[in-house]
Amino acid sequence: MRALNWIDWTVLIITLLAIVVYGTLHTRGSRNVQDYLKGGKTSKWWTIGLSVMATQASAITFLSTPGQAFNDGMGFVQFYFGLPIAMIVICMVFIPLYDRLNVYTAYEFLENRFDLKTRTLTAILFLVQRGLAAGITIFAPAIILSVVLGWNLLLLNIIIGVTVIIYTVSGGTKAVNVTQKHQMIVIFLGMLVAFFIIISELPADITFSKALEIAGANGKMNVLDFSFDLENRYTFWSGIIGGTFLMLSYFGTDQSQVQRYLTGKSIKEMQWGLMFNGLLKVPMQFFILLVGIMVFVFYQFNKSPLNFNPTATEVVLNSEFAEEYQILQKRNDQALSAKKAAYSMYNLSGDESIFYDIKQINEAETDLRNEAKVLIDKAAEKQNIKVESNDKDYVFIHFILNNLPRGLIGLLLAVILSAAMSSTSSELNALGSTTTIDLYKRNTTEKTEEEMVNASKWFTFGWGIMAIIVACIANLAENLIQLVNIIGSIFYGNVLGIFLLAFFFKFVKGQAVFIAAIITQIIVLALYFLDLYDHINLPFLWLNFVGCAIVITIACLLQLTTKNDTKTTTEKD
Missing domain, CATH: 1.20.1730.10 (Sodium/glucose cotransporter)
Known part of the structure; x- marks a missing residue:
């Protein structure tokens, strides 16, 4: 991994300082x-x-x-x-x-x-x-x-x-x-x-x-x-x-x-x-x-690490699993050589069926990366170290x-x-x-x-x-962009439902909405953790729709029930 030199530091610091100073002064x-x-x-x-x-x-x-x-x-x-x-x-x-x-x-x-x-x-x-x-x-x-x-x-x-x-x-x-x-x-x-x-x-x-x-x-x-x-x-x-x-x-x-x-x-x-x-x-x-x-x-066409997180690689190479990991690294290098050879053949012949072979090599490479993650997790557990083996967030950097x-x-x-x-x-x-x-x-x-x-x-x-x-x-988390969206999805459906009730359901009053919102938030949290641990197959994106639908339904039912109760009481009096 290359270290930053003075040019990088200069560009980085000047860019950030210019934005902050401009925003503050103006x-x-x-x-x-x-x-x-x-x-x-x-x-x-x-x-x-x-x-x-x-x-x-x-x-x-x-x-x-x-x-x-x-x-x-x-x-x-x-x-x-x-x-x-x-x-x-x-x-x-x-x-x-x-x-x-x-x-x-x-x-x-x-x-x-x-x-x-x-x-x-x-x-x-x-x-x-x-x-x-x-x-x-x-x-x-x-x-x-x-x-x-x-x-x-x-x-x-x-x-x-x-x-x-x-x-x-x-x-x-x-x-x-x-x-x-x-x-x-x-x-x-x-x-x-x-x-x-x-x-x-x-x-x-x-x-x-x-x-x-x-x-x-x-x-x-x-x-x-x-x-x-x-x-x-x-x-x-x-x-x-x-x-x-x-x-x-x-x-x-x-x-x-x-x-x-x-x-x-x-x-x-x-x-x-x-x-x-x-x-x-x-x-x-x-x-x-x-x-x-x-x-x-x-x-x-270029060599890539078996895992893009350098800390994860360091942990496994300093463990009892180092030899197994190095074998995977060699197989990864061989996969790159095989891909280069296949692409050269394609450039010479134009035979698109070669892409099938390349796809097979890439799938084998993915299997190698998954095996590497298992070794990293084992090494981290042995050393009682927390390290992220899922390296999606490290690829671009x-x-x-x-x-x-x-x-x-x-x-x-x-x-x-x-x-x-x-x-x-x-x-x-x-x-x-x-x-x-x-x-x-x-x-x-x-x-x-x-x-x-x-x-x-x-x-x-x-x-x-x-x-x-x-x-x-x-x-x-497994993937940071997903973590932010998961946090939002747990709350957003409920909040949106409250606003939609305010806009379009004029007969619903505050007490019904307040109770419905509390019940809904408990249900959405329960659904999320059930999916997390019991795998009920409800992706987080659907929590937005589910939360919105639940709070609207409960609030309407509560309001209608309250109306009916009020009418019944009035009739008896």
Whole structure:
């Protein structure tokens, strides 16, 4: 693994400092709540669109997604198929209502429609899931960078967290929006550069079209899966149904996103910003997955480690299983030689049947990687060490550090850290504003504008410290991008159902919704853990639909039962 040199450090530090300093200097000094929490309602549609995208596109997106494609192909893009549908619904229903009520948070509306306890419960559900997610968005890049670069994990968590806290507390929502606009420019530029570098590093006779052909022959270009298989997490149906409900809840009721578009100058600016996100997000995710596919093609012709996590390799090579692991490494090298020979034959003969042989070699290579993971887990258990054998999140960073030119390594690391900062800043900003408006302001005596701004700053600071603490005690999941979506799916369906009840079920009152929401959250948690330990085959994406359906059903039944009970009592009297 190559170490960073002075050029990489210079590019990395200057890029990050420029963003932070610009955001801090250009947005400090907010003296009223309107400026601090809504950015003075001055944002244009392109700022809103980029800010919304930056909030969702965390460092996890750029670390995990290419690795996801490297291992499983393009199918993950189906996860986002519900996004455009959700954007249309939010633009037509949610935005006009929020604008008319002039709310600071999405949850203010729920008190007007139901009651204070329903508003408070929904706000707390948001605070719990988003507080955990904020810690993970710090932890995700920190743990991977600490492993591959040898940096101290605790120190990295603190550096990322404190950097974000500085400009988020200083400038509020406007600082988040302004910095995210520049962060997204860095991110787009970095990913485009990485893509073209990968293409240029392929053998001279492997054009882009041939690279796609190679990927397709190995099953990596299968975008659509129309099977209704609950064992398969990513299908067309899970994306359209589960994904739509997830995106509706995330963009329509999650304050970290709602706060991004509430800064818009007008309803039209907000709507155009979200539609911009809806149109660009799926192609962006497709492109990031395509980068991962090109990394897969690159390693068809270049040596790859048996496991991309260097710590895992080190652990097993320093154990009693070292000899077995080295045998697997030799077999992995032989597989690469066999693939090179097969590709040479294909270039000479043009016989596409050779791709079948190549696919068989790649499947054998996958088996070798799985055997390696078993040995790594055994070695870690013997040494009583916790190490991650699943290396999906390490694939892209391994490629960056070992194959990109100097300077570009620093740029791509800036991309990863910029993404971490952008999503974390949105989360802290939303956590601070929700705590201030929905809990603090609603349950205290009247406060001045200055007192409210100061309270919001302190709450934002407090959530920042909490996020750093969560990051420091978090454990790495099978795949980080899935972990964030799992946390969201556990809560989002319930929250979305509460909002849909508020919008469309006018006969349902607050008491029924409050009880239904508590029951639903218990049921969804039970379903998740049953799937986790008893394998009931309910992928997490479906929890969004299930949670939404359950809370609506229970609330309607409770309200109807209450009505019937009231009528019966009246008749008897």
